[in-house]
Amino acid sequence: MAKAKFTSNKLKIFEAHTSLKKIRDFNSNDELKPLIDIVGKWRFYIGIREELSQEELFMNINFIRENFNELNIIDINQAINLSLKGELDIDVEHYQNFTPLYISKILKAYKIYKGKVMYEIRNQLSKVENEPKEPTKNEKLEITKSSLYSMFQQRNDEQFYDYGGVTYDFIKKNNLMLFSEGLVKEAMDYGNKENLKGKRDSAYKDVVLGTSKNLTNAREKQQSNIRASARNYVVKKWLKKYDEDEFIIFLKNINVNMI
Numbered sequence: 001m002a003k004a005k006f007t008s009n010k011l012k013i014f015e016a017h018t019s020l021k022k023i024r025d026f027n028s029n030d031e032l033k034p035l036i037d038i039v040g041k042w043r044f045y046i047g048i049r050e051e052l053s054q055e056e057l058f059m060n061i062n063f064i065r066e067n068f069n070e071l072n073i074i075d076i077n078q079a080i081n082l083s084l085k086g087e088l089d090i091d092v093e094h095y096q097n098f099t100p101l102y103i104s105k106i107l108k109a110y111k112i113y114k115g116k117v118m119y120e121i122r123n124q125l126s127k128v129e130n131e132p133k134e135p136t137k138n139e140k141l142e143i144t145k146s147s148l149y150s151m152f153q154q155r156n157d158e159q160f161y162d163y164g165g166v167t168y169d170f171i172k173k174n175n176l177m178l179f180s181e182g183l184v185k186e187a188m189d190y191g192n193k194e195n196l197k198g199k200r201d202s203a204y205k206d207v208v209l210g211t212s213k214n215l216t217n218a219r220e221k222q223q224s225n226i227r228a229s230a231r232n233y234v235v236k237k238w239l240k241k242y243d244e245d246e247f248i249i250f251l252k253n254i255n256v257n258m259i
Helices: 008-019 029-045 054-067 073-084 100-130 137-153 163-173 181-209 213-220 222-239 244-252
Strands: none
Touching: 008 073, 008 100, 029 054, 029 073, 054 100, 073 100, 137 163, 137 222, 137 244, 163 222, 181 222
């Protein structure tokens, strides 16, 4: 989680929600004692000097346990601190009365505040968890092998296409073909032939549809289409050098430095 995005108090609220016992789950006096201490001091924090009677104290404790028992000890502390700092969207005037009504106003406002904090942090966590993770070198190696084997299986397909020139770049990087003048000429001749076919197909579509946009588009992309087809030619020629067993052996010998 990008901790810099959130204050320490917001993080404390989130972490306490996921790790601390809720008030409703308190089963012993030892677990209740911190709540009793906090509520006992609360009136002093807001400037009321008169001490709570035992009856008033337990009335307030029971009110919290009955109506706000989904909160935890940190929540109660945070609610008090935020109300004292004026950070809860509420009029916190107590009129010298520390009653369940006053406690209710504060804790209701705190629950709204906490809900926003929980949403903000969970939303950020979700974004972080769903961000695409950079594959490890070994994962990239396996992806490359899988992609190359898939290309090998399609080498005789009329619709064969090396999308993004990925396989072509792999061949060049690892000097797997000798790019002689003869090979370059063969590839470019093939590219030009494929380009002419593409323009004829585009012109035919325009006649059928009564437009000229397909042929215009083909002409605009002519050079990139020729280069892409020429690269496809090189890739297919390289793949056809191997039979199935030879190519599997080749794949086994690829290492991370080759990708």
